[in-house]
Amino acid sequence: MTGFAFHNLGQDGAARRGRLVTAHGTAETPAFMAVGTAGTVKAMTADAVRATGTEIVLGNTYHLMLRPGAERVRALGGLHRMMDWPGIILTDSGGFQVMSLAKLRKIDEVGVTFRSHLDGSAHHLTPESSTAIQNALDATITMAFDECTPFPATHEQAAASMRLSMRWAERSRAAFEPRPGYGQFGIVQGSVFADLRAESAAALTGLGFEGYAIGGLAVGEGQQAMFDTLDVTTPLLPTDRPRYLMGVGTPDDLLGSIARGVDMFDCVMPTRAGRTGRAFTSRGILNLRNARFAAEDRPLDPACPCLACARHSRAYLHHLFRCDEMLGPMLLTTHNLSYYQTVMRGAREAIEAGRFAAYAAATRDAWSQGDDRHTL
Structure with missing residues (x-):
């Protein structure tokens, strides 16, 4: 051992x-x-x-x-x-x-x-x-x-x-x-x-x-x-x-x-947020309970490989939360924890490359741009 x-x-x-x-x-x-x-x-x-x-x-x-x-x-x-x-x-x-x-x-x-x-x-x-x-x-x-x-x-x-x-x-x-x-x-x-x-x-x-x-x-x-x-x-x-x-x-x-x-x-933030319909993404925080997502047939975050993003649309995730289906919290919790790990993995790679400050600045800049449907 x-x-x-x-x-x-x-x-x-x-x-x-x-x-x-x-x-x-x-x-x-x-x-x-x-x-x-x-x-x-x-x-x-x-x-x-x-x-x-x-x-x-x-x-x-x-x-x-x-x-x-x-x-x-x-x-x-x-x-x-x-x-x-x-x-x-x-x-x-x-x-x-x-x-x-x-x-x-x-x-x-x-x-x-x-x-x-x-x-x-x-x-x-x-x-x-x-x-x-x-x-x-x-x-x-x-x-x-x-x-x-x-x-x-x-x-x-x-x-x-x-x-x-x-x-x-x-x-x-x-x-x-x-x-x-x-x-x-x-x-x-x-x-x-x-x-x-x-x-x-x-x-x-x-x-x-x-x-x-x-x-x-x-x-x-x-x-x-x-x-x-x-x-x-x-x-x-x-x-x-x-x-x-x-x-x-x-x-x-x-x-x-x-x-x-x-x-x-x-x-507890990523898992608690996932159970209440809030998603952390590369373009900031989204509330999937909002009506604006009801007809959005696109991934929550195309940059994320998790099950919620790879297999389901924003409209479906919105539907799950509006219907109080337990799959909604399951998928969004999976996404949020996956996104946190993506941020950590990016940080590790950036430190190894000697560019952590640039990585942090670029990540924050993407959050500040918000969820533009044409660019996310």
Whole structure:
């Protein structure tokens, strides 16, 4: 079994072209990871996810611990076998979901006591139990347990939250069971404050994680503030470890973050948008529910090779959504995830060729031109 490693294969400015090597295969970076919260990427089979070019899928500790339960997943052969995904799986620690979904939560030094949003049952999640649950799920990449600092926060509030997360990170690291090809990522916090981000990065790198995530962004601070925070954070992280920006974002967010040295991304945006009729394309975002598409007998995006674009018309996709047929969300989710992977593949090729800035500019220019029926 191979060891866990990140290889930096090339660089163009701060943008990095890399390869992540794990016990469950390799992933080319920059990489967009599909969100499979409850052990499935919504509206997609595992084969459909693979066909988009996706190499890493996410699972979530909070949701899977509530149902079907981590021990049941373990008894069924682990999450890889259960969801038909032998490739890389990254599991979120559950901290963000506890803060955003759980009822009657109480945070203290030990961890978080909360009631399930499903049935009100009481639970306690700590750095140790979160790490143990992720181990039971057989996650390739385990995330340290943290508190996602809300925005806005004062410097004092952000500092207290970040320092609690750093103490939890130390306990998460101690609880992690090292195995060949498996890794654990620490999560940099500190809101939009440069000094707190630097303090957090220093604390985490001292613990020697296999990778480093940047959390607490895309929570309302705006794109420029996010980019400014990345400008001061990514240079502080080890160059020989992967960098993961959590919960981001739009294709434009991805391009800007890659330019600032980020290697890995995840977001529910492409799959959630696909279920509601919104398509990301090479000419911007389209809402397939709009009446203008009812008679358009042409592909959603001729530049895209996915099933939705290669086999179906815009008129048919519009019809599916107007009739509330489940095939509509399935096809559009497949398209959106395929398009995100197309953007990532283009970024990798551009970095290799030393022309990432030109690629990003051309991609943004095409979005700005809009959906001209004569040129798309």
